[in-house]
Amino acid sequence: MSTLGDAWDYLTTATSWVGANGMFGENFDGSLRFQRDSILALILEHLQMSAAAVGIAAALALPLGLWLGHLRKGGGATTVIANVSRAMPTLALLTLFAASSIGFGNRAVIIAAAIFAFPPILTNTYTGMAGVDADVREAAFGQGMTKLQVALRVELPLAVPLIAAGLRTSVTQTVATVPLAALVGGGGLGVIIVTALATQRYGQALAGALIVATLALSVDWLLGRLQRRVTPAPLRDRARVAA
Template identity: 80%
Template sequence: MSTVSDAWDYLTTAESWTGANGIFGTNFDGSLRFQRDSIIALTLEHLWMSFAAVTIAAAIALPLGLWLGHLGRGGGVATVISNVSRAMPTLALLTLFAASAIGFGNRAVIIAAAIFAFPPILTNAYTGMSGVDRDVREAAFGQGMTRWQVALRVELPLAVPLLAAGMRTSTTQTVATVPLAALVAGGGLGVIINTGLATQRYGQVLAGGLLVAALCLGIDALMARLERRATPAPLRNRATAAA
């Protein structure tokens, strides 16, 4: 049979989705784990690792970018940090982690993916805050607002579109990167591709690639809707009118 028909058979077989032993299993210590022969289980694990990585990246990048952008300085620092983080190959990081105390598995993948997710969030947070019109700031100060009030009530709402765009880019890129987890004994949909390559079942490899692509497109569409909803109505209407 052709690779395409093999992929179709894999994707349309119920056991491929539910696994031979269900979605969840147990480790030796009794803790739950995702089964490696279930598309549903691997998708859930994939999303969990992606969510964890983006959350870690956002927890560091958002406050740093907003603070530097509000001060209006430190742009060089933000750029250097973003470029260094972006230049680090994720696969190389996973290899280094595997040789360190971090070891193999999902923990190493989450840390590496968080480093990869960091630059878009930091850059957009800084750009969004620092790009607020100086006249708007001066008008807010002229009304008696404190620096803290200006940052939270004036600058931050105006920066939301760029913040949301950074989160969207970071999340989609992370979902597309997490399949590398399978190369270091991690989980996620990359397991399907890696197993297919190891067993020369290229239909399964194609099916895994299609599943990753579909998940990325779905997450991007969801983040696009959230980005639009997070944007204040006046800014959203202005963007629509400009388009």
């Protein structure tokens, strides 16, 4: 049978989606385990790891970007930090973390993916805050607002579209990168691809790649809709006119 036929068979078999023994099992310590032969379980684990990585990155990048952007300082440092983080090869980081005391598995993946997710959030948050028109800031100060009020009530709402775009980019890139987890004993959809390649089931590997691509595109589409909803209406109207 052809590779495409094998991929179709794998995707249209119910057992591939729910697993031979269900989606979940238990580890020796009683904790929940995602079954490796269930596509749905691997999707949930994939999204869980992606959310954890982006959550860590956002917790660090958002406050830093908001603070530096409000002060209009540290633009050069922000660019350097973002570029250095981008330049780090994710697979190399995974290998280093797995070989360290962190160990193999999902923990190493989450940390490496968080480093990869950090730059878009930091850069867009800083640019959004620092890019607010100086006249708008001066008008707000002229009305008696404090620095904190200007940051939260004037600059932040205007920066939301760029911040949302950075989060969207970060999440989509992370979802597309997490499949590397399977190379260091982690879970997620990469398990399908790595296992299939190791056993020369290339149709299954193709199916796994299609699932990853579909998931990444779906997440990007959903976040695009959310980005539009959180963008203030006047800014949406201005973008529509400019287009």
